[in-house]
Amino acid sequence: MEPFIYLDHAATSWPKPPEVLQAMQKAMEEAAANPGRGSHQMAVKASRVLFEGRKILSQLFQVRNQNDIIFTYNTTEALNLAIKGLLKSGDRVVATMVEHNSVRRPLEYLKRVMGIHVEYIPVNGQGQLDMAKLKAALESRPKLVISTHSSNLLGSILPVAEIGELARRFGAVYLVDAAQSAGCLDIDVSAMNIDLLAFPGHKGLLGPQGTGGLYISPSIDLEPLLHGGTGSQSEEKEQPAVRPDRYEAGTPNTAGIAGLRAGVAEVMRQTPQQIYRHEWELAQRIIEGIRGIRHLRILGPEAGQPRTGIVSFVSSEKDSSEIAFRLDREYGIAVRAGMHCTPLAHEAVETLQTGAVRISVGVTTTRREAHAVIDAVKDICGQRP
Template sequence: MRVIYLDNAASTWPKPPAVKENMAEVIEHFAANPGRGGHALAMKASKAVFRTRVELSRLFGIQNPNDLFFYMNATQALNQAIKGLLKEGDHVVSSSIEHNSVRRPLEYMARTKKVELTFVEPREDQLYYAEDFERAMKPNTRLLAVSHASNLTGVILPIAELGDLAKQNQVLFLVDASQTAGVLPIHVGEMKIDMLAFPGHKGLYGPQGTGGLYVHPSVDLEPLIHGGTGSQSEAIDQPTTRPDRYESGTANTVGLAGLQAGVSFVLEKGVENIHAYEWKLTKQTIKGLRQIKGVEVYGPGEEVERVGVISFNIEGVDASEASFILDQQYGIATRAGYHCTPLGHRTAGTEQRGAVRASFGVFNTEQDVEALLNAVREIASAFQSS
């Protein structure tokens, strides 16, 4: 039975063939230590890492590739941004859909540094508006930190408007692009984004263990990790030059070479085209699910554009059981539970039961959608008649 993979919000799969090819080339021909030697293989490894920096800068409108720092994932990048910036007495405005990768570092800073937190709620239409974030601002607000889109309902926040708001209030702007990097257009200059955290293994189609953080050149963060950087080795303190200041230890050259291929794939297809295709599948799914008796779909309807993430429940069926049946009996991979976003589930009204989540990538098809709808229809019918 062919696996229908609908868990792309967690990690996209399959990957473009060039991802594997790039990674294999590094392993076979120049898996030396980048930035740690002057010999030919080390220089070749360094160039491979830099090429990835350049491709990502093209994608996100970053002027200087050295303002982009590599981490294992968006979680590490967000921890660097939040813990490296905030001081005692600061206030942060965020949203009520945040993933734990944003919320937990913020809560840690609230507990250890007495940082104040405000989480803005959506309106009755389940959407977020810049003026509500503006009302949450205080004289000591230091940071506006939000997800670009919800990993539970796919709701998209008005990032460009929030960027303007942050600048008007002289507040730094941090965006978690875990669900939107490679899926929605992002330009850090035009959107006035000071810090952008992103994973490599989702919409950028790279391997797991890759991600990064863009930091505007005017923003200085306290490094989260201290150690060897291959530069200024005689100094006892962390280097001041970028990206070395924020990249201690040996880089994941193999993974970053794979990420470069993934980003090139996204640039070639076009972010707008990717989103349009995923939105087409998403609308088809939302419309179909809402026609099945006993199925509840969360988030706005198909008339409101979102990323390719849909969460739902089937009456009388535990979310985990429904996901298990989809996997074992129908070969459809979804994710059930709380999706690392208790804030999001509280906002959606599912904090007591969780939900089943289906999420799309560019390799999914309309046939995949129909297979999901047929499976959910059969499961709902079986439990309603039992």
């Protein structure tokens, strides 16, 4: 592969730490059997991989019982498990205008087939939630409140602890989508009153694709999304009640979970605070570098305000897809353009018709790479001297 600059970390982080690749190879060589399905040495080693993965994730998210961490193949599966496993016919849900389609589409599906009621709380032009409208919506006593932790389009950070406190006060279950925050923002499920936490392994946790998970509060029992073999209580016709088996039917991605554990270990070594500071500084550098370009509008929080490492923009003179295409083909810079699977957020910031170019930095992004994308955007938009 020709050398290039990767600035699509909001989709999947890359490159992975060497330890991730080494852990996956070791698991394939030494722990490639089915965990929980046998007592031979390799099966026991595979079970140990899952045990260690749950253990380190429970430390990262301040989870008391590691068996409340359920492995999934991505955040989308985790969100579907949480939403479809909790809601019943006629239930009320409050979500936000910056939710990903992995939240919106399951909700709209259940709205159509089960008659649930959904209200989306608006955000302002910087992606900040209207807390007054949230409080008013909670007066209807919804069963579930859902919010992303950080918008995958705008980079804005929602006040999860405050939302969690309000949800608890009104007797609602609180589900957080940590797709853009796990690994770069501190998450404490108890302190933040989070009942359900969906997270990816392949983004800020630096693990491979095909990994993710869901924290389920011990006070909540979800209906399983999948039914099948678990290696436990095989004589019973019903899915086991014990966690994590209840929610993990079928053979897991053991090698992927080994890689995820190594990725989380690297996150904890660097600390989410240090990673956030690194990504924030690079995002600010990019904002400062491109905000003077004529006909270009940067989305999300103003310069200097809190945000994750996402800088999205639109140009009134250049098509977003064209900009992204040229960045890739002419400058060797990988970004993403389009709707980013979050049409409600585009509606909120009036970019539903245009989409946006999204630059997203990561833990491996350098200042040189940030300056390279600034110069390239200036070139493409005709702003170079």
